[in-house]
Amino acid sequence: MDLIASLGLGFSVAFDPVNILYCFLGVLLGTLVGVLPGIGPTATIAMLLPITFTLPAETALIMLAGIYYGAQYGGSTTAILINLPGESSAAVTAIDGYQMARNGRAGPALAAAALGSFFAGSVATFLLAAFAPPLARAALNFGAPEYFSLIVLGLLVSIALAHGSILKALAMIVLGLLLGMVGQDIYTGTPRFTFGVRELFGGLNFVAVAVGVFGIAEILRNLEDETEREVGVKRVTNLWLTREDFRRIVGPVLRGTGLGSILGVLPGGGHILSSFASYSTEKRVSKNPREFGKGAIEGVAGPESANNAAAQTSFIPLLTLGIPAHPVMALMVGAFILQGITPGPNVINEQPALFWGVIASMWIGNLMLVILNLPLIGLWVKMLTIPYRVLFPAIVVFACIGTFSINQNIFDIYAIAFFGIVGYLLIRFGCEPAPLLLGFVLGPLLEEHLRRAMIISRGDPTIFVTRPISATLLALALAAILIAVLPNIRRKREEVFVEEG
Amino acid sequence: MAINASRNDLASGGIFVALGAYFALEALRYEFGTPLRMGPGFMPVVLGSVLVALGIAIVLKGFRKPDEEAPPPVPWRGIALVLGTVVFFAATIRGLGFVPVVAISAFVTALASRNNNWLSAVIIAVGLCVLCLVVFVVGLGLLVPLVGPWLRF
Numbered sequence: 001m002d003l004i005a006s007l008g009l010g011f012s013v014a015f016d017p018v019n020i021l022y023c024f025l026g027v028l029l030g031t032l033v034g035v036l037p038g039i040g041p042t043a044t045i046a047m048l049l050p051i052t053f054t055l056p057a058e059t060a061l062i063m064l065a066g067i068y069y070g071a072q073y074g075g076s077t078t079a080i081l082i083n084l085p086g087e088s089s090a091a092v093t094a095i096d097g098y099q100m101a102r103n104g105r106a107g108p109a110l111a112a113a114a115l116g117s118f119f120a121g122s123v124a125t126f127l128l129a130a131f132a133p134p135l136a137r138a139a140l141n142f143g144a145p146e147y148f149s150l151i152v153l154g155l156l157v158s159i160a161l162a163h164g165s166i167l168k169a170l171a172m173i174v175l176g177l178l179l180g181m182v183g184q185d186i187y188t189g190t191p192r193f194t195f196g197v198r199e200l201f202g203g204l205n206f207v208a209v210a211v212g213v214f215g216i217a218e219i220l221r222n223l224e225d226e227t228e229r230e231v232g233v234k235r236v237t238n239l240w241l242t243r244e245d246f247r248r249i250v251g252p253v254l255r256g257t258g259l260g261s262i263l264g265v266l267p268g269g270g271h272i273l274s275s276f277a278s279y280s281t282e283k284r285v286s287k288n289p290r291e292f293g294k295g296a297i298e299g300v301a302g303p304e305s306a307n308n309a310a311a312q313t314s315f316i317p318l319l320t321l322g323i324p325a326h327p328v329m330a331l332m333v334g335a336f337i338l339q340g341i342t343p344g345p346n347v348i349n350e351q352p353a354l355f356w357g358v359i360a361s362m363w364i365g366n367l368m369l370v371i372l373n374l375p376l377i378g379l380w381v382k383m384l385t386i387p388y389r390v391l392f393p394a395i396v397v398f399a400c401i402g403t404f405s406i407n408q409n410i411f412d413i414y415a416i417a418f419f420g421i422v423g424y425l426l427i428r429f430g431c432e433p434a435p436l437l438l439g440f441v442l443g444p445l446l447e448e449h450l451r452r453a454m455i456i457s458r459g460d461p462t463i464f465v466t467r468p469i470s471a472t473l474l475a476l477a478l479a480a481i482l483i484a485v486l487p488n489i490r491r492k493r494e495e496v497f498v499e500e501g
Numbered sequence: 502m503a504i505n506a507s508r509n510d511l512a513s514g515g516i517f518v519a520l521g522a523y524f525a526l527e528a529l530r531y532e533f534g535t536p537l538r539m540g541p542g543f544m545p546v547v548l549g550s551v552l553v554a555l556g557i558a559i560v561l562k563g564f565r566k567p568d569e570e571a572p573p574p575v576p577w578r579g580i581a582l583v584l585g586t587v588v589f590f591a592a593t594i595r596g597l598g599f600v601p602v603v604a605i606s607a608f609v610t611a612l613a614s615r616n617n618n619w620l621s622a623v624i625i626a627v628g629l630c631v632l633c634l635v636v637f638v639v640g641l642g643l644l645v646p647l648v649g650p651w652l653r654f
Contacts, residue, residue, distance in 0.1 A: 051641055054641070165559070165562075167555060167558055167559050167562065168513060168559060170555055171513075171517045171552060171555040171556060171559065174521075174548050174551050174552045174555060175517065175520060175521075175552060177544075177548055178520070178521075178524045178545060178548050178549060178552065181524075181544060181545050181548075185531075185541035187541070188532070188540065188541050190531055190532070190540075190541040192527075192528070192531060192541055192545065193524065193527055193528075193545075216583065216584075216587065219579075219583060220576060220579055220580055220583060223576040223578075223579030223580075223583075223613060223614065224573040224574060224575075224576050224579075225573060226614060226615055226616055387616070388614070388616075389611070389614040389616040389617045389621070390611075390621075390625055392610070392613075392614070393606075393607045393610040393611040393613075393625050393626075393629060394607075394625075394629055394632070396583060396586060396587065396606070396607075396610045397590075397603055397606050397607050397610070397629055397633060398633070399587075400586075400587060400590040400591075400594075400606065401603070401633060401637055401643070404590075404594060404645075405637065405641070405643050408644075408645075410591050410592075410594070410595065411591075413587060413588075413590055413591035413594075414587075414588065414591050416587050417584045417587040417588050417591070420583070420584060420587065421580070421584055424580070425512075425516065426513060426516065428509075428572070429508075429509040429510075429512045429513035429516070430509045430510075430513060431513050446544075447544045450539070450544070451539045451543075454536055454537060454538075454539060455537065455538065458537055459535060459536040459537030459538075460536075461536065
């Protein structure tokens with residue numbers, strides 16, 4: 001079969017010793033930043049982007065992907081041991097995981113999370129391999145109007161799933177879109193919003209914006225409150241699950257994998273939503289829902305499987321359409337572009353080694369992660385004791401050097417400072433930074449496809465609703481925003497996010 | 502100052518109005534174009550206006566309900582030292598060279614935290630200097646003078 005031959009090609013790439021090494025480095029780093037609260041995969045990948053410039057394309061993407069799904073594993077460790085999500089999607093895991101740790105069952109909690117994640121990651125990677133090629137083929141028929149509508153859908157869905165105020169999320173997206181327009185206009189070459197600064201003609205540097213908004217702003221945020229955290233569990237013993245534990249996690253893992261795989265494809269933070277969805281599902285189907293919140297192993301296994309499955313399937317829109325589902329995927333777009341590849345439906349045909357190599361490496365990476373996270377758990381517990389006051393100077397310095405090394409441009413470093421303070425102010429006033437970055441990446445694409453579509457239709461805007469695929473996508477976008485605004489569902493959505501805090 | 506409104510909403514709405522207005526007004530100077538051939542000004546003018554409208558909506562909403570929590574203290578020291586470091590890094594990396602800039606940057610940033618003192622900041626600076634040399638200069642072959650022209654006699 002075609003799929004098997006392709007996967008064969010993928011594994012031959014992924015088993016290349018250099019790629020294995022970088023896959024390992026990726027998942028190792030991912031686990032590390034997942035474990036450490038205060039630094040997440042977004043900032044890490046942003047800082048490492050310039051470094052990957054010198055690597056071959058497949059090696060670079062294998063490593064960056066490893067950081068992303070590795071962080072999902074690491075985040076659960078922190079959630080279970082110190083009741084702080086190391087990564088945003090692990091917030092739900094903290095609820096029951098931390099209670100298990102307090103009851104002396106940290107080992108089984110960690111094991112359930114890791115095994116659930118491994119199963120979910122493997123299944124979701126298979127789904128990715130099976131569904132990406134037909135989707136990419138379908139996407140080849142997409143014209144400018146379809147792409148425009150798809151981007152609108154992606155942006156609006158990301159609002160529906162964002163935390164807090166919808167108005168603010170919408171404003172952050174629009175601001176991101178506008179920032180994406182800085183630089184020379186693609187059709188006329190007119191410089192826009194450049195203040196006559198030559199460095200701005202090529203647009204704002206993506207890495208500088210990402211590092212500023214996610215790295216520096218986050219540090220300033222953390223400096224507001226400097227109480228050092230306590231690690232309750234100093235040593236983890238007995239990682240084995242009992243037969244009873246196994247029986248209890250099978251259902252949650254299977255359901256979590258299913259939910260996560262589906263929700264992960266959605267743009268805008270499907271992985272966070274999926275862990276909430278899994279938790280509430282498990283609570284509903286459980287025979288003893290009272291145990292939830294007091295250390296139910298189902299409440300760890302389900303959400304962890306869900307967010308890991310979602311982490312893998314969120315590659316689908318990126319690899320087939322070139323549309324990033326969330327900020328980390330937006331950084332991946334940056335990585336593709338640095339390598340001179342335009343992400344989209346053509347990648348699978350023009351770069352089969354890259355496409356299948358990255359997919360195959362996900363299995364290897366997930367296997368490595370189980371080994372890294374279970375037998376070596378002691379190491380990660382030690383990592384948790386690194387105080388933040390040592391960590392953040394390293395982040396600041398790394399951010400500066402990393403950004404500088406992309407094209408030795410001083411201006412980019414000033415941009416970090418600027419976006420650091422703007423990002424900090426906006427976060428302080430209750431605006432989530434993720435939609436801004438998504439808007440920033442998609443802005444130029446949105447404008448290009450809009451202008452191209454209008455040329456195709458000779459200036460008739462009805463083209464977006466008369467072409468069936470485009471009309472469907474826009475209808476879905478409208479539905480997404482209605483769902484978010486309708487009072488009834490809105491209350492529910494707020495409840496879900498309140499639980500997280 | 503006691504105002505019966507959400508400071509967060511007023512402030513963020515204000516930022517959006519200001520930025521939206523800047524983008525829209527600046528873009529009026531570019532060619533707007535027609536729907537058939539949109540000029541470089543079309544999208545920024547439209548989006549800038551949308552941003553202004555959203556900002557106003559956020560401000561209006563802010564008047565309905567004050568914030569529930571008091572804002573956390575502003576980390577003035579952190580803001581000054583962290584941003585100062587980034588600007589310092591940009592201004593001096595070419596002139597002073599890698600080693601002095603990394604050491605000074607790490608030292609000053611470390612002092613942004615009240616949990617660090619002079620001694621721990623020195624230790625962090627030395628440690629980071631070694632780490633960055635190994636990772637970026639030895640490992641990745643970053644081409645930058647270790648000690649810059651300003652310090653050579």
